[in-house]
Amino acid sequence: MNKPWFAVRKELSSRRRTFLAVMSFVFPLLVWSLVSYVPFIWHPQVEIIEPGEVDYFRTGMLVDRSIFEQELETLRAEGRELPTGTRTNPVYLPAPHEVARALYTAFSTEPQRRNENWLHESLANSIQVIFWGFFLSSLIGVPLGILAGTYVAVSRLTEPFVEFFRYLPAPAFGALAVAILGIHDAPKIAIIFIGTFFQQVLVVANTTRKLDPSLLEAAMTLGARNGGLLFKVVIPGIASDLYRDMRILLGWAWTYLIVAEMIGASSGITWFITQQARYKNFDNVFAAILIIGIIGLTTDLILAWLGRRLFPWQRAARA
Amino acid sequence: MTYLDLPSYRDQSPEVADRFRRLKERPVILEVKGLTKTFDTAQGPVTALEDINFCTHQREFVCVIGPSGCGKSTLVRTLAGLEDYTSGEVLLDGRPVHGPGPDRGMVFQGYTLFPWRTVKKNVMFGLELAGRGRTTAEEEAMQWIDLVGLTKFANSYPHQLSGGMKQRVAIARALANQPRILLMDEPFGALDAQTRAKMQGYLLEIWKNIDVTIVFITHDLEEAIFLADRILVLKAHPGEVQELIEVPVPQPRNASQFLSPEFLATKRRLEELIHPPGEETEEGINGDRLNMVRMVPVNAKVESVF
Ligand SMILES: Nc1ncnc2c1ncn2[C@@H]1O[C@H](COP(=O)(O)OP(=O)(O)OP(=O)(O)O)[C@@H](O)[C@H]1O
Ligand SMILES: [Mg+2]
Numbered sequence: 001m002n003k004p005w006f007a008v009r010k011e012l013s014s015r016r017r018t019f020l021a022v023m024s025f026v027f028p029l030l031v032w033s034l035v036s037y038v039p040f041i042w043h044p045q046v047e048i049i050e051p052g053e054v055d056y057f058r059t060g061m062l063v064d065r066s067i068f069e070q071e072l073e074t075l076r077a078e079g080r081e082l083p084t085g086t087r088t089n090p091v092y093l094p095a096p097h098e099v100a101r102a103l104y105t106a107f108s109t110e111p112q113r114r115n116e117n118w119l120h121e122s123l124a125n126s127i128q129v130i131f132w133g134f135f136l137s138s139l140i141g142v143p144l145g146i147l148a149g150t151y152v153a154v155s156r157l158t159e160p161f162v163e164f165f166r167y168l169p170a171p172a173f174g175a176l177a178v179a180i181l182g183i184h185d186a187p188k189i190a191i192i193f194i195g196t197f198f199q200q201v202l203v204v205a206n207t208t209r210k211l212d213p214s215l216l217e218a219a220m221t222l223g224a225r226n227g228g229l230l231f232k233v234v235i236p237g238i239a240s241d242l243y244r245d246m247r248i249l250l251g252w253a254w255t256y257l258i259v260a261e262m263i264g265a266s267s268g269i270t271w272f273i274t275q276q277a278r279y280k281n282f283d284n285v286f287a288a289i290l291i292i293g294i295i296g297l298t299t300d301l302i303l304a305w306l307g308r309r310l311f312p313w314q315r316a317a318r319a
Numbered sequence: 320m321t322y323l324d325l326p327s328y329r330d331q332s333p334e335v336a337d338r339f340r341r342l343k344e345r346p347v348i349l350e351v352k353g354l355t356k357t358f359d360t361a362q363g364p365v366t367a368l369e370d371i372n373f374c375t376h377q378r379e380f381v382c383v384i385g386p387s388g389c390g391k392s393t394l395v396r397t398l399a400g401l402e403d404y405t406s407g408e409v410l411l412d413g414r415p416v417h418g419p420g421p422d423r424g425m426v427f428q429g430y431t432l433f434p435w436r437t438v439k440k441n442v443m444f445g446l447e448l449a450g451r452g453r454t455t456a457e458e459e460a461m462q463w464i465d466l467v468g469l470t471k472f473a474n475s476y477p478h479q480l481s482g483g484m485k486q487r488v489a490i491a492r493a494l495a496n497q498p499r500i501l502l503m504d505e506p507f508g509a510l511d512a513q514t515r516a517k518m519q520g521y522l523l524e525i526w527k528n529i530d531v532t533i534v535f536i537t538h539d540l541e542e543a544i545f546l547a548d549r550i551l552v553l554k555a556h557p558g559e560v561q562e563l564i565e566v567p568v569p570q571p572r573n574a575s576q577f578l579s580p581e582f583l584a585t586k587r588r589l590e591e592l593i594h595p596p597g598e599e600t601e602e603g604i605n606g607d608r609l610n611m612v613r614m615v616p617v618n619a620k621v622e623s624v625f
Contacts (some may be wrong), residue, residue: 217401218431218489222445222496223421232444236435313435313476 029096036095043087052083062088094283102283103290119272123291126257126268129185133192133260134253138246141200146242148201149208150234159205166198170256174263183264191263195256200249207241208234240311247303254296326580328588331567339565342548345376347413348532349398349500354407356393367393369557371407375500380526380533382547384540386593390558391536395502398534399425411499421445424493428505430485432477438464438488439473445496463491466525483514487521494525500532507542516574519545523572540589544582545572552592561592 005016012020035042046068051057054071068085075082089095094102106119117125148155170191177187211234219233261268269288276284308314331339354371357364367390375381383391396402398409400419409416411423432441439460446456464473467487477485486506493501507515519542526533537543543550547566554561567581576582615621 212431214427214429214431215433217419218425218427219433219444220401220419221399221421221423221425221502222492223448224444228448232448233433237433239435311435313478 033096035093036089039087043089045088045090046085047088048083048085050084053080054083057083062091091280092282094286098283099286099290102281103287106284106287117267117272119269119288119291122267122269122272123295125185126261126270127295129188129260129268130192130250130253130257132185133189133256134196134250136189137193137196137200137253141197142204142242142246145201145204146208146230146234146238148205149211149238150230155205158201162198162201166202170195171259174259178264185267187264188260188268191260192253192256195259196249196253199252200245203245203249204242207245208238210241211237240307240314243303243307243310247300247307250299250303251296254292325584325587328564328567328581328584330581330584331565332569332581335567335569338570339548342376342379345378347374348377348379348411349534350374350408350410350413351398352408352410354394354397354409355405356390356397356402357405366557368397368404369559371558371560373551373560373563375532375534378526378530378532380535380546380548381551382535382537382543382549383551383553384537384543384589384593385553385558385561386555387538389553389555391538391553392504393558394553395425395504395534395536398500399423399502401425421449421496422499424496424498424501426486426489426493426501426503426506428508430477430482430489432485432488432492434477437474437476438469438480441477441488442492442495444492449496460491460495463495464488466494466528467491467521481514482510483518486510486518490522490525494529494531498531500534503533503535505536505538508537515542520574522546527571540586540593541577543589544568544585545577550585550589552589554592564588 003010003013005012044065045062046065048057048059048061048063048068051059051061053075057063057071063085065087068083072082111118144154144158148158173194174187174191177190181187181190215233215237216229219229224232257268258270258274261271262274269292273285273288276282276288351371351373354368355366356368357366371394373381383394385391393402397404398416400416400423403417416423433444436444439457442460442463443456446459451459461470461473464470467490469484469487469491472480472484477488480488489506490501507518510518522533523546535543535546537546544566545568548570550564550566552561552564553559564585566585568576568579568585569581
């Protein structure tokens with residue numbers, strides 16, 4: 001009945017697991033709300049309501065609390081009209097409800113400038129770039145990785161170069177990619193490709209090498225040779241680990257998105273974020289970041305669920 | 320210590336002697352001639368097997384026994400073709416073998432079932448490779464699964480089975496290829512005593528019913544005597560054949576024979592060969608004695624009962 005909450009590597013009941021998963025989101029939200037709504041927690045700045053007789057104060061202006069108090073002292077000493085204000089947080093920390101509102105308006109109001117995209121258009125564009133970059137990378141990277149993990153000859157032929165190339169930062173190829181591929185989505189896809197591909201080959205090769213060699217030996221005593229070993233043992237044997245690798249690599253692909261969207265004709269969700277940050281619309285910035293997080297988490301949950309269907313033989317398919 | 324008055328392990332009843340005579344008239348399946356295997360290691364070459372010679376006849380059950388590290392695993396792996404040998408010859412039906420093949424089935428101590436395949440699919444693995452159609456492969460596989468008594472579990476995955484059941488699947492999977500010879504490397508080593516005894520019974524039952532020659536590695540003397548027609552005793556450093564013992568216990572075997580004079584005589588002989596008296600100081604086991612001090616608090620009232 002009363003099982004301990006902390007037992008080394010013991011499963012929790014599904015109610016506790018759900019509860020904790022919800023709490024993992026509730027806690028940060030709680031901290032955020034406290035900092036935003038409880039005026040005596042943090043709030044390092046003051047928003048001017050009445051400038052009083054301070055000549056550089058304007059209504060709505062944010063000043064540091066120390067400066068405000070200093071001015072207050074001086075004016076009080078001189079017996080002049082005092083400024084008033086409320087304690088606030090800096091602009092870069094909007095309150096939860098402001099972000100929620102921004103999230104709603106981002107999808108419901110037209111962009112302010114004509115040449116700007118709707119948020120969902122930016123988003124769709126980003127997802128396309130990620131998809132093609134990741135897809136093309138996997139198309140070559142996964143087979144190459146599997147071959148490199150299976151045949152020492154392939155490994156020696158490819159891995160030293162891949163090892164060298166993976167240290168070259170993908171953004172360094174930005175200008176080159178634009179010069180070769182034009183300014184639209186192609187160079188962006190190329191950046192995602194470069195960022196993913198070389199890691200992918202190495203990760204997949206390592207996963208392949210981790211396959212229990214005694215399974216290969218057993219298969220050989222059952223009559224399997226080269227092709228049979230590859231297609232009937234190696235590939236099905238690593239499939240579930242490979243799937244998990246791909247989930248992780250997909251996360252990495254997102255991190256290259258921000259670079260990809262800065263080059264050529266700027267577009268996409270991370271460009272939207274950069275732009276909004278420049279205008280100091282931090283509520284929009286947070287809204288967009290939230291959306292990325294939600295998309296990432298949802299894809300991963302869907303993939304995890306799919307993984308459990310695909311690999312029923314995995315006892316604890318929990319990554 | 321007094322020993323029971325046991326017959327010599329060489330004494331065979333007329334029936335047993337007759338059986339061995341008939342056995343040796345059968346065709347030779349596996350012939351090993353001057354087999355030598357050296358590993359090149361960082362510390363220089365290690366001779367795991369030196370000049371091994373023996374042969375097995377059709378439907379014979381041979382156990383290989385010897386102290387740990389004497390090269391038993393190396394021997395079966397070489398026979399299976401998983402290791403290549405330095406010199407000598409391995410002949411299967413008179414033809415030299417190189418590399419692994421479906422004519423020599425193998426069962427490993429660590430089950431080695433394919434975790435992504437169900438029991439049925441595991442057994443079908445070799446049949447698929449041999450190019451059987453899906454339905455024939457399935458039918459054949461089900462027969463083998465039935466033989467090892469796992470029909471109910473045909474659609475289970477290996478992780479849902481107990482160790483003994485896994486090993487039965489591994490046996491069925493190896494037998495489905497109808498190999499000329501079945502090589503088994505301590506297949507029951509990881510099982511508890513009861514399960515192991517049961518598995519030995521199953522294995523003998525299977526062996527009686529199909530045409531297969533078995534080479535079985537073990538370090539359990541009783542297991543070797545219970546199962547084998549003949550026991551190949553290896554000696555360590557380098558691995559050499561010490562003796563090939565014809566087990567005088569009559570066939571078919573059953574558990575009541577464990578205390579028969581022939582059984583005990585054979586066991587005593589094996590003990591002598593594997594743990595020769597006064598050997599303790601060789602083998603690098605010097606200084607491997609327990610260093611006993613009575614670990615009891617001084618004022619504890621624990622009386623010695625010795
Ligand atoms: N791959 C290898 N490389 C180098 N030496 C090896 C290798 N495999 C085995 N040996 C050596 O060969 C000898 C025989 O090993 P083997 O595993 O065949 O013994 P074993 O009789 O099966 O022992 P056990 O009863 O413990 O299973 C040992 O001395 C071991 O160190
Ligand atoms: Mg061994």
